[in-house]
Amino acid sequence: MTPRATYRLQFHARFRFEDAARLAPYLSELGISHVYASPYLRARPGSPHGYDITDHLSLNPELGDEQDFRNMSAAFIAAGLGQILDFVPNHMGVGGADNPFWLDVLEWGPGADYAGWFDIDWDSDNRYLHDKLLVPFLGDQYGVELEAGKLKIKFDADEGGLAVWAYDAHKLPLCPLHYQMVLGQDDAELERLGDMFADLMQWRPQVNERARELKQRLAALIRDRPNARIALERSIKGLNDDWRALDAVIRKQFWRIAFFGVAGDDINYRRFFNINDLAGLRMELPAVFRHAHALIMRLIKEGVLDGLRIDHIDGLLDPKAYLDCLHATTPRPIYTVVEKILASHESLRSDWKVEGATGYDFANLALGVLVNSASEERFTDTYKNFTGCATPFATIAYDSKIRIMENEMASELNALGRDAARVARQNPMSADFTKQILQRAIKQIAACFPVYRTYIEFDAESDGADRRDLDWAVAQARRIDRAIDPTVFDFLNKALSGKLTAEAKSGFSRVSVLRLAMKLQQYTGPVMAKGVEDTAFYRYNRFVALNEVGGEPHRFGVTPAAFHKANAERARHWPHAMLATSTHDTKRGEDARARLAALSDIPEEWARQVQIWSRLLRARRGEIEGGAAPDRNDEYLFYQLLLGSWPVEMLDRPDAAALEAYALRVKEALRKSMREAKLHSSWSAPNADYEDAMQSLASAALDPNNAGFLSSFLPFARRVARLGVENSLAQLVLKLTAPGMPDIYQGCELWDLSLVDPDNRRLVDFASRQNALRSILVAIAGNRGPAMRELMDHWQDGRVKMAVTALLLGLRKQKEALFANGDYEALQLSGDKSERALGFARALGDAAIIVLIARFPGLREQDPGWGATTAQLPKGRWTDVLTECSFESGDAAFPLAKIFAALPAAVLVKSSPS
Template identity: 35%
Template sequence: MAVPTSTYRLQIRQQFPLSAAAEVADYLKTLGADAVYLSPILQATSGSDHGYDLTSHDRVDPERGGEQGRLDVVAKARELGLEVVVDIVPNHMGVADAAQNKAWWELLRLGSEGEHAAWFDVDWKAGGGRIKLPVLGDDFTDDQLTLEDGELRYFEHRFPIAPGTAPGGATPAEVHGRQHYELVSYRRADAEQNYRRFFAVTDLAGIRVENRAVFDATHAELLRWVSTGGVDGIRIDHPDGLANPAEYLEWLAAAAPDSWITVEKITEPGELLPEQWPVAGTTGYDALAEVNSLLYDPADEATASSRYRSLTGDDRDWGSHVAQGKRLVATTILHAELLRIGRAVRAAAPDLADGDELVVAALTELAVAFPVYRSYQPVGNEQLRAAVQLATSRKPELAGTFDALLPLLAGGDREVTVRFEQATGAIMAKGVEDTAYYRYNRAIGLNEVGGDPGSFGSTVAEFHAAQEQRQRLLPESMTTLSTHDTKRSEDVRARVAVLPELGERWYAAAEQLMQRCPLPDQSFGYLLWQTFVGAGWIEPERMHAYAEKAMREASAGTGWRDSDADFEAAVHAVVDRAYVDKEIYNLLDDLMAEVTPHGWSNSLSQKLVQLTMPGIPDVYQGTELFDYSLVDPDNRRPVDFDLRRQLLSELDSRPAHSVNSGRSSTPGLQLEMIGKAKLWLTACVLRLRRLHPDRFSSYTPLTAAGEAAEHVVAFDRGGAITVATRLPVGLQRAGGWHDTAVTLPNGRYRDDLTGHEYSGTVEVAVLLADYPVALLALSD
């Protein structure tokens, strides 16, 4: 298996096509990356900014560079000795414009008898033999339908016409009534949608890759790339949406036996990947959570919780927010999925038919109570039973229905089992990631994909235990700090992690801001001010765009479907005040200045830890410098590779220790605004991993001794030693490192960041005099 020593993720778009990826490959090589990691490149909906709405599996998207662009990337990578990793989307296809998706067009044209009927997961009976397409607006009238060029049209939407259904003189409405699809109000999707979607996105239709013929058809081009040497690694998007992830992965692994395969699987705390899956591991959200937790002191939790309650008036704990968010989406945007499971239950157990409403209510409660994204029966049966127990405690009147459903959900009926598993993942994603994460704002840096906002930091010992397990079970799993799906970039998280450490300095400032700029939802106001401190003075239009997405995701004062103009105007007015009101601006600016050096320290520490911990590190495009991006699409903005190339060249042309302008006993104070130190650190680690992969083959915790020992995280990977600072505010308040020291394993070690050499027991104040981190490589 070709396992890279590291990857560098590139977002391929019209503005950054494959030709551009080929042009930056030499920079990635110089940086030290071992693989070019490409976002989806198969043909997607025209104008797509992300590529996850693909419309064809048999060609590279011409808007992103086409086949020639792919070949250019592969050729350049091979010339430089780089591997190529691609991101694929097996779960769904883009159907926003039916005319762009041949398979979907044919399904609509020919219905359940067409050759593509097996591709899509449609409940034909529920639609009376028709696919319900929720595209009509609130003011729809029949005269808005037209017949043009042999198609049925509704404004910009185009639909095919079945053979023989449009005789001369027929009205558009009459023709519509004869089709294999029915255009319905977008509001009916919640309860009447009869094709499986990606979460609740009606423009993304689920496909049935559990059908071997569909798998073969949709993977032929990918496997051609593999067979011709154009792909070394495959990243699987959203495996939890698949009917049978294990079988799918077995097919893929058999077809691409030498490929490094990772899955975008979100695991909850304590949850492990099913050991039967033939994959190297996940795409790194679990690792992100482990590193992120190091930035928080569990001792600060009580104060953070108390002040959050007093500032916002929200006395709900994380578990309550999870249940409320999941119940919201289960009874609205994803209700159709539960109704479909209810119909499957009726078919499998007719004796439950008289209680259809009770069945759906019980399914809803079980989905809300489910502790992880999904199970994979029989794997995860204990999670199903835990959900039954919790749901029964919440709704004892449904106990009998829970008991009757349990055998079906545990594998007694395949359709019921699979559809419930698919639904719990979607409900978790939408109810937690896209709802509760924007409602529970005690410490927003913890509200990250794969994280657990209900916990508050971890000890160094807990981190070491997690890494020893990672080294033992998933040494080739990907690790990451930022992705196209993270709620905020790693450097924003590094800054907001400082706030609980500041304690009353932060809480008093937040109270002033919230009193001077009150919002109808004070919890959202608390999120907003944390975001300002984390992102800094980014362009106002970016902060406005973030605020709009965040408040609509929260679905508390406004929402995506029915927005509240007054609520949104109030939020936007507060954003404007931050930039133009001198008093508010100065209050924020002073706070940002205080946070900055500690945020830099956190940024470098978490970067070094992530790049050196067990697993294969990924660098998301541009994050080798400080990057203050927010949730997508903000994190897909263009990256200035020319600047990075220039800075790296400058760094390589001068002594390593001169990246910083002096030695300081206070970590972080000498770091440069542009993030050169982070660039240098990234290059040093990636180059060392590529040159000496054997030095990253084990994991041994190193324990510091002395007054500030709790501020050190250190470990030996087998000849490469990481030493990093944590909780920098507390360290500064304690007066620095004092007598704290680390004893190195036998041998002499060179700090790749500074060039200094060490052996034996070393005082941390000396070791971390230039940077808040050290990368020690065993001398040859």
């Protein structure tokens, strides 16, 4: 079942199944067809997002029990709502003590039952890691924490197992082969059991079964014999008190606990990006796939789930094979979309069995068409003059990707260099290519990659798009590092495209070549994500409205022609793809971005204001790293964050309590921004002095006693906020009417001025939204035109946004086939102000709608009226769904002044035959 519209809910300990159940009537009344749920399978305790799953076969107990879940599902069904689940196939949460599969691997190493489930390199170049798993969860150096007593052996009386615990939080099971070192010789029965544990290898292949039996005997012995318990406690205490003795036990294990800072160099398991406690799964293995999807398939079969959003599809070894398997396994047809970030020149793979992507591309498209491209040069000059930053974004992105590969993701790069060298040595013609030179070339290729990844498969050659992107990356890499012999790049190009073994008797193993290519594909995506989105986007602050997931900040706006082309392509190829404007991943809320977009209409005023604010706030606070703190680039970001996220209720006279609460949010976003930028501070090495200086600037700006700054800032903030409302409504109308299936992120039916996560996962006041919807439905059921004008006049409460949402979701329900499968055609606009509007038509058979939105509210503020600007409407009588105003269109073009008399958008439905 294809959804009409989804509503994203973020589940966590403070928003549970029972809370969602209570929302069912409200969501249905709003016009939603499906709840789009964040992951709710069992995750790490305290998980704020659910992406760190520890058990695919059970629900997260922090959200409620099985009955609570059933009650929620029943409430949804009773309200006519289906469910879409955000599903995570790429990785699991590790660390802690909650993932039994991970604990099994720690206990038994490469011989563990589940060793093959995780993407672990047991043959690391670091010999001390041979057959060991690096566990980088210590907050300081291993020796420091060991001597400080932060690592302790504990006995599990129920299981009969022994483990080292780090900080009483991370469980690291001891291999039973070495229990003898802990059980000691002070008690005869413990000594005999220790000898039996040491003899476990003689029980192959039933070693694990025998170990479990011995553990049960140990548990019984400790339970029944006080003297044995005392002897074991004494032995454990002796080891815990003698760090050298404890180290001797630890050295025998299949794991090596280490300082988190060494992960970038030595880690030998694939992670989700560079997050140590999210370990990659080998979902290409049938056993892993069956296990991970068992509960999901049951819920689909029972009719609880109608679809899946597949998280981080690019992390999988073979995304197409995964999607084929998913399609073949589901017990009934479901709606499937993938989280896929596409470059502007890139298309979603046509052979993927999905309805489309999750809408990051649309978020950037809808915002981009509201940005006034004519202001680019002025914005660039303002940024350069204020900050001194003149480096192009492409250079910043390249440098950031290099930095990520040389630091946080160096270990993965080292492994790729090693594997490439092993392939090269298979043929005398390439045997002299050393690991170091191949690794250097791979780093350059990855840094130049124009897309997240390519998609070569074991059973298919690379396609034209893959070859184009790979060829481009290799060509750029050659140009940048001319010291590398060109034949090295030739070899890698052939290896990474699969051409190296295209002919018989190539001298190379096809399997090893393709495995190298596919491993590199899993690497370039995280490098792009961490290098660009999570580093470069926080360094290049020219206009942060454009620094969004999947965005390209160097493209200052989107032309109407590009907007229409993208929509027409989606209508033809992916008519049911998800459309998003806010998500749990967006770095700023949809209305914060729309508000900032209004700055592109008034670039001179923006340039003047930032200079005034800086003079009011900046004082010399001493020198940090040779420059004034904070630097001008971070300061420039700060002013944009304030304008975009300034709460509507604080636009007039903010009180001290409100300012204090808001300041905490802004400071948290600033701290994250500075650490992600990795220039003056970072997550691995926080610079407290610099961060404090930035926090001090924010405190000064948001001090209720700072009348100078606030009296200068607030009038401009009020003006931009009012202009932003028009952009917000235009953006909303585009999402609810363009080809695709719209998603509303929780709470965004009212204004969404949130900052980067975790700010965008704050609890939503649903009670106020329910009350607002009731009043709105009463108001628009009467005389809609005056009601909408009244709501627009009082835009501050956000109810005008909710009204537009409810009306257009109602229209989608009435004309479901049109919105699901209708054609798309750009509307012709004429006149000297035609660039200030945008229009398109959707049609299916006799059904048709026309959508018009006004752009550039700042220009219209300075130069009101539409003059002779017109739209070429098809002949007939048309009624605006939003205001119920009717327009009679003859053969002549229709004036936009009449269409936009009440709102900056109109959705026209033909109300009578022509």
